Amino acid sequence: MPVAMIDETAERTTGTPEPALRLEDFLPYRLNVCSNLVSTALSRIYSERYRIGVPEWRVLVTLGQFGMMTAKAIGAHSCMHKTKVSRAVAQLEKRKLIGRRSNRADMREAFLSLTPAGREMYDELAPIATRFADRLLDSIDAADRDALHRALKKLTERSGELATDIANPRRPR
Amino acid sequence: MPVAMIDETAERTTGTPEPALRLEDFLPYRLNVCSNLVSTALSRIYSERYRIGVPEWRVLVTLGQFGMMTAKAIGAHSCMHKTKVSRAVAQLEKRKLIGRRSNRADMREAFLSLTPAGREMYDELAPIATRFADRLLDSIDAADRDALHRALKKLTERSGELATDIANPRRPR
DNA sequence: CAAAATTAGTTGCCTATGCAACCAAGGTCA
DNA sequence: TGACCTTGGTTGCATAGGCAACTAATTTTG
DSSP states (O other): OOGGGOOSSOOOSSSOSSOSOOGGGOHHHHHHHHHHHHHHHHHHHHHHHHOOOHHHHHHHHHHHHHSEEOHHHHHHHHTOOHHHHHHHHHHHHHTTSEEEEEOTTOTTOEEEEEOHHHHHHHHHHHHHHHHHHHHHHHTSOHHHHHHHHHHHHHHHHHHHHHHHHHHSSSOOO | OOGGGOOSSOOOSSSOSSOSOOGGGOHHHHHHHHHHHHHHHHHHHHHHHHOOOHHHHHHHHHHHHHSEEOHHHHHHHHTOOHHHHHHHHHHHHHTTSEEEEEOTTOTTOEEEEEOHHHHHHHHHHHHHHHHHHHHHHHTSOHHHHHHHHHHHHHHHHHHHHHHHHHHSSSOOO
């Protein structure tokens, strides 16, 4: 096999003449990679320092923002599956970062809120996280920032519809 | 504090006067949610129809694009951990969608490539995926598309540096 | 009001995945 | 050449997370 044929990433040898899909330009892929990198970078801040994971972080932040709410509401606001919320809450409760007060009007649910310790942690973390996000955004041209916001919004909306749409083009599954 | 203080999801009751962080506007969160929705929507296309997951999809696409390469190269190109690649490859191999030819010049590695069946699957999937991405992008103003592209690139670059940067402001861990 | 349906939340189970240890093949250097 | 180091790739282990089944409480309906 001739020398020039191998590239360090790898060169196309038997692929279609023009690849139908370039992964590195493929939007879902790029979004995923970007999101993971950002997420991982951010996690390092709180995971090392406070020993919490993403779900716990989200619960903490949501409670910091709203003060008191049910697990269901937390899930709705933070886009998390109820089991994820349940486990994150259990975790935070065990560490006395949040407290629970059952709703006497509906004993199925309970109102959750930050304990003083939880609030302290939130007050410490939130500004750091905010700064992190600001620094990220700093790297983007001001004009592009708004576009990014709009785009993310549209993509988020659109992907829901498309799922069902394209997945079953003419096959009723 | 005036009326506008209330948000539709839940009402602040004990939170700080002005929440330090609004999760729904927090970039890492938005990226994650968006990426997950898009990813899930896309997965539906191939997971239901071809019974493959994201890692297998990426290996398939990468091989479809480059023709023949080592597992390491696949991982590098598709941003996947080597164990993920290894398992995805094993999976696809078991299903005779890709084949392996050991490199006689270096017996540690092996060249992987699509079998005819794999190529067939790729040729079928790639255009559908492309169309999916196009439809997603259609929802975005043409001008914003370039901005999105640039922004994702910057964010992807930036997040790497920031990780170490902010995580240890002045504490050598 | 009692049976059925719904809802908030938890848990069992199974898959996915990252890390670390490992294996086998190459490479380096005295 | 032979001890050590590096590298491609696989596997054991432990954790994370989704789904479905379950419990307990509430609501609906006949």
